[in-house]
Amino acid sequence: MRAVAVLSLCGLGLLLTTSCSTSPEPEPPVKTVTVTAPAGASPGSTGSSAPSATGPGRVFDAKAMDAAVAKILTGTYQLRDVGEVSCPDRQAVTDGSTFHCVVEIAGEPKSVPITVTGTDGDYRVDPPR
Numbered sequence: 001m002r003a004v005a006v007l008s009l010c011g012l013g014l015l016l017t018t019s020c021s022t023s024p025e026p027e028p029p030v031k032t033v034t035v036t037a038p039a040g041a042s043p044g045s046t047g048s049s050a051p052s053a054t055g056p057g058r059v060f061d062a063k064a065m066d067a068a069v070a071k072i073l074t075g076t077y078q079l080r081d082v083g084e085v086s087c088p089d090r091q092a093v094t095d096g097s098t099f100h101c102v103v104e105i106a107g108e109p110k111s112v113p114i115t116v117t118g119t120d121g122d123y124r125v126d127p128p129r
Contacts, residue, residue, distance in 0.1 A: 058093040072125045081106040
């Protein structure tokens with residue numbers, strides 16, 4: 001009987017110490033989405049992937065990226081009232097480079113940061129700002 005009482009008190013003490021915390025709760029992490037180019041496709045590029053003297057070699061297809069960003073914003077980020085998305089045309093597929101797409105959300109223009117994550121046409125879509 002005494003052992004049961006001691007165990008009950010220990011369990012109650014443990015419950016009280018774990019449920020009472022004075023430290024603030026951490027902020028939830030910001031979601032980001034990485035888009036991976038499909039296998040066998042020329043990942044997000046238009047035309048030839050060979051470099052040219054007049055511009056970058058491999059570039060992203062702005063129309064395809066517009067559609068992908070809109071899908072990510074409505075699907076992954078679950079945003080409503082996503083309107084027109086406009087990503088800059090002919091952005092080079094250069095690892096680490098960044099640029100912004102402009103998206104209309106509930107009638108307001110927002111900037112969506114895009115970071116290229118490799119040389120295969122993969123990129124990360126951050127939440128709109």
